[in-house]
Amino acid sequence: MAATIKDVAKKAGVAPSTVSRVIADSSRISLNTKKRVRKAMKELGYHPNINARNLAVRSSQAIGVIMPSSADKALQNPFFPEVLRGIGAFAHELEYSLYVSTGENDETTFEEVQRMVNGHRVDGLILLYSRNNDPVQQFLMEENFPFVIVGKPSKDESEITYVDNNNFKASQELAKHLIDMGHQHLGFIGGSLELTVTQERLNGFRSAIRENNLPLSDDYIVHTEFLKSGGTEAVEKLFALDHPPTGLVVSDDLMTLGVIHAIKEIGLQCPEDVSLTSFNNLYLSEITHPPLTTVDINIYQLGFQSARCLIEQTKNKEEPAKRIIVPYEIKYRSSTKPLYS
Amino acid sequence: MAATIKDVAKKAGVAPSTVSRVIADSSRISLNTKKRVRKAMKELGYHPNINARNLAVRSSQAIGVIMPSSADKALQNPFFPEVLRGIGAFAHELEYSLYVSTGENDETTFEEVQRMVNGHRVDGLILLYSRNNDPVQQFLMEENFPFVIVGKPSKDESEITYVDNNNFKASQELAKHLIDMGHQHLGFIGGSLELTVTQERLNGFRSAIRENNLPLSDDYIVHTEFLKSGGTEAVEKLFALDHPPTGLVVSDDLMTLGVIHAIKEIGLQCPEDVSLTSFNNLYLSEITHPPLTTVDINIYQLGFQSARCLIEQTKNKEEPAKRIIVPYEIKYRSSTKPLYS
DNA sequence: TTGAAAGCGCTAACAA
DNA sequence: TTGTTAGCGCTTTCAA
16 A cells, blocks of 8 residues: 555654645745655655545545537537646646546436535536536536536526637627628528527627628528538528528538538539638638638637636635636638629 | 535434445345435435545546647547547446546646546546557556556557557558559558557558558658648648659548648649548548548547446456457548549 | 444644 | 644444
8 A cells, every 4th residue: 555644754753744734835844844754755655645635625626527418429529628628737737637527418417417516526617518408507506516617608697607708799700701701691500509609609690790781581590410411401401592691600610611511512612602601710620621711719718717717716615706708819711702803 | 514424324313334335235234224324315415425435445436538648739639539438438337437637748747647646536547549658658557557558558568458449450451442443652641650559550551552562662651740730741742752642541530631631732632633541530521521431440439448448457456458459440431532433 | 234433544723 | 843633424344
């Protein structure tokens, strides 16, 4: 068995509590004994047992990350490793560890959340999605358990800490960009309307259309399952219209990839026939053909800031709910062009 | 504070140890008291404190997942969420939790591993990469800490449990497929040669060339950083050759995406001018244009099996090292075509 | 079939 | 500045 605090104490000729204080780098221990104790720790290859520590202080120095349930291919979105990287970066600085849930469906996800919360495995949770009537969110509210949302809460907005982009404005700006280039018929392809992120982006899109006095018809708006043949259906529907769109706002780069494929299938080209804009600025959006005009939502920051908020919150239960809006930046690339040129 | 085992005991009118036995569903407790105790647990909303339990039994019911360090964009590969999903599926069945490392560089990753191992945060680790002279692997060997590798160990192969595909054979088969379609000049684009997966795929490629008595020149083999402008350099190099390749084996779908883009830039088409084959069968490989001929390595299984092996191993320290080869399947799609047709 | 009690390794009053 | 001691919540002998 590994060395314990007692072994170290004995070796250094001090009391266990002194060793404990050295670990915490307490200012009330003389430099001299600190040195002696540290030496003993080195020699014994001592490392504190985190479980024992957690038990004593009733915390866990760990945060949980809840992904959307992964039944469909949604998890194959590089968005997730990237937020995780941001979360991990901050967590690591403060020596926090990361738990992740990877539930197959809503039920198993909920079980994992319960396990984390009730078993005191984590001090707080980050939800990587936000949707209407989420049982997880409700559970956490009821338990009064610290959590932050990446995205915008569907309700209780003022009581929940969340980190988001201004998706409304970004989407508006994309649509505006297309309109400025002469496009009159714009379409929107998004994921599930249950997700608040879809709602925000759609609303922004609509608002741009309205402000520019263009006709606004629901025929130009499709919500597609991430999986469904990569947007083929969505594209078929849009381009069967009397006046097919010449510009599209798509809710996610990966989806856009499918859209590019689909429009080629029906004999059209991007950007010659259709201008495409989307969200996330995934690495792959630079290396597609054509490279995508897309909103860089700064996924890494989204993760980093959410970890920051959460850890602040777990350290101080009285910390007020806050909202952090991470700035976005539109990357103009060659998937868009003026309507006539 | 949440209810403890003592509260339950008092409420049910039994001793704490009895409650503990009920939790473990011990066969030596009468059905009657079990019922009484369970009722008390329900009423109090009792959940065992995992930290206390871990401390007592000296384990943690958690496994750690080590990603490659994430300085570059490699982590944006959907491969990772997908293995994680497989790992999580098995882990969840046995009520294990998942820790992940997301180190920025080798150093922070190593720190995270140390924290997990020395602090007893996890019972075992899964490494999601395998490369030459990996300090993490060496550390785990020295500590005699349970771990399994997804991929093939670069050394001590017979002493380490690992889960892999037959990458050699798969790669060979891809090359063979191209050769059968009349391609005489084949190129290989892979990631770092430090990774064993690259080595295996390259060797398989070479062997196919050799067996078919085609010329084998290192000029046709490029190793590119994942990041470097998405394979542009690799493509430029290959197509500056006297006899540019008409068929390519690329080590990863995401890379292939970059390659498709790059060859278009220099005025070529896939598959008309160049046939492309690659690995992983990521979701995106179905929705690119053209859809990719690629090896489905069954990422989910890779994860699932590795979790299985690891948990077996942690439960029984004497479990011998084993090797599991997950079958692959080549998906033939339209990124390949006969040389003349 | 159940209970009493010791102990897992650490922290944090309280004393000195 | 340091030591003593009593837990944190659970499991697990040993006894009954």
